[in-house]
Amino acid sequence: MVASLKVGLAGLGTVGASVVRLIERQREALAARCGRAIEIVAVSARAKEKPRGVDLGSARFVADPVALATQSGIDVFIELMGGEGDPAKGAISAALGAGKSVITANKALLARHGIALARLAEERHVALNFEAAVAGGIPIVKTLREGLVGNKLSRIYGILNGTCNYILTRMEQEKLAFADCLKDAQRLGYAEADPGFDVDGHDTAQKLAILASLAFGIEVDPNAVYVEGISSITPEDLDAADELGYRIKLLGVAVATETGIEQRVHPTMVPKDSAIAQVMGVTNAVTVDADAIHAITLVGPGAGGMATASAVVSDLGDVARGVRTAPFGRPAARLEKSEKAPMQRHEGGYYIRLLAVDRPGSAATIATRLAEQQISLESIVQRHRGGRPHGGDNPASASGPVPVILVTYATTEDAVRKALAAVQGDKVTSGTPQVIRIEKN
Numbered sequence: 001m002v003a004s005l006k007v008g009l010a011g012l013g014t015v016g017a018s019v020v021r022l023i024e025r026q027r028e029a030l031a032a033r034c035g036r037a038i039e040i041v042a043v044s045a046r047a048k049e050k051p052r053g054v055d056l057g058s059a060r061f062v063a064d065p066v067a068l069a070t071q072s073g074i075d076v077f078i079e080l081m082g083g084e085g086d087p088a089k090g091a092i093s094a095a096l097g098a099g100k101s102v103i104t105a106n107k108a109l110l111a112r113h114g115i116a117l118a119r120l121a122e123e124r125h126v127a128l129n130f131e132a133a134v135a136g137g138i139p140i141v142k143t144l145r146e147g148l149v150g151n152k153l154s155r156i157y158g159i160l161n162g163t164c165n166y167i168l169t170r171m172e173q174e175k176l177a178f179a180d181c182l183k184d185a186q187r188l189g190y191a192e193a194d195p196g197f198d199v200d201g202h203d204t205a206q207k208l209a210i211l212a213s214l215a216f217g218i219e220v221d222p223n224a225v226y227v228e229g230i231s232s233i234t235p236e237d238l239d240a241a242d243e244l245g246y247r248i249k250l251l252g253v254a255v256a257t258e259t260g261i262e263q264r265v266h267p268t269m270v271p272k273d274s275a276i277a278q279v280m281g282v283t284n285a286v287t288v289d290a291d292a293i294h295a296i297t298l299v300g301p302g303a304g305g306m307a308t309a310s311a312v313v314s315d316l317g318d319v320a321r322g323v324r325t326a327p328f329g330r331p332a333a334r335l336e337k338s339e340k341a342p343m344q345r346h347e348g349g350y351y352i353r354l355l356a357v358d359r360p361g362s363a364a365t366i367a368t369r370l371a372e373q374q375i376s377l378e379s380i381v382q383r384h385r386g387g388r389p390h391g392g393d394n395p396a397s398a399s400g401p402v403p404v405i406l407v408t409y410a411t412t413e414d415a416v417r418k419a420l421a422a423v424q425g426d427k428v429t430s431g432t433p434q435v436i437r438i439e440k441n
């Protein structure tokens, strides 16, 4: 009979307790599918006596997670404590160093130390699995690492932060301001008390850096990602997007260009009929463009105890079956360095919202400045001050700035920035122009 797989689990919070619950619930099916039983033999958390709402059976409590990670009685160490430093980092390094496979959901740690840890895992011929670190319950890591191994990938993009998608969805559907939606999200527990990491795009950037590594064979480096958050988006932008046939989503995008892999996180206009535009609320989604399959989109829960536990247990199943791949899909030594692609070279369509001063010739001046940069316009809408489209190039009747919305054909970021700087120099607009990149499917 094959010996059971003995698990040491550090972290019994939202995800850790759900992993205990899921292994118990699926005990027989897991044993049948993996060919051996899976048994949690030791656990660690900060507070030994804290009620966890799960049956820990005969699992030993080990106060020090690093000591747990190296115990001779465990085959695999699961890290679900979080945090990019110690004890998570020390415990994972110790487990790998002791020749034990490791499973973690810790994107912050992987974004910072993933490559060094992958090297260690490869040296010791053990697994370092992290399906739960990106997009919670969606099996995107396995899809990239294994499922699409025969494809050449050209682009991967996704909604990787449920908080941001929840806020944008409510802003769009209820015509609310960003600040009001954020307050509501905090009240309902969808946003942290300190929401900056989510709404400023950094959480998405960490996850994107991991996906870009798997998709394009580059080292994980969140510093190579251009990042913009969603706080400048207004209900007017969402309204205009709707009229123009788009929705606004915070996307993480990694794309192969002639000059390297461009990695960027920013509010993005996506066509309303695209798969990603249908994704509402806290749900996550990832679209992969690849030569043999054309495109696939995976949609599902990006967080939550049970959904994330599903991904952790999937990694555990691989260890139980003896399936092991290089953590980032190819040996760490063969990953290329990540370089920050200069955004000035980014090419695509742009949505631009300006406040034109109410003076004859303002719109013509704007059009001239865009033409000087060879920017062609797909559409131009001038609004009444009340917000309704006005059309054409006639100034509105009352005085005060008039919103003008421009949608460009494909151009470069450099051209857009230069044109807008010239427009501002001409003093035909007031305030800061809103610029949102368009991502076509």
Ligand SMILES: NC(=O)c1ccc[n+]([C@@H]2O[C@H](COP(=O)([O-])OP(=O)(O)OC[C@H]3O[C@@H](n4cnc5c(N)ncnc54)[C@H](OP(=O)(O)O)[C@@H]3O)[C@@H](O)[C@H]2O)c1
Pocket (backbone or CB within 6 Å): 010, 011, 012, 013, 014, 015, 016, 044, 045, 046, 047, 048, 050, 063, 065, 080, 081, 082, 083, 087, 105, 106, 107, 108, 132, 133, 136, 302, 303, 304, 305, 308
């Ligand atoms: N929650 C999600 O939906 C989700 C989704 C995807 C990925 N993740 C990732 O999963 C990991 C865990 O998240 P979570 O939401 O489950 O966190 P959590 O609810 O805060 O749980 C953290 C657990 O780690 C334990 N812990 C913290 N510091 C420790 C230390 N120094 N020594 C021993 N134990 C320690 C805590 O012990 P006590 O309980 O005794 O305080 C707690 O049981 C994180 O890396 C997170 O980014 C979470």
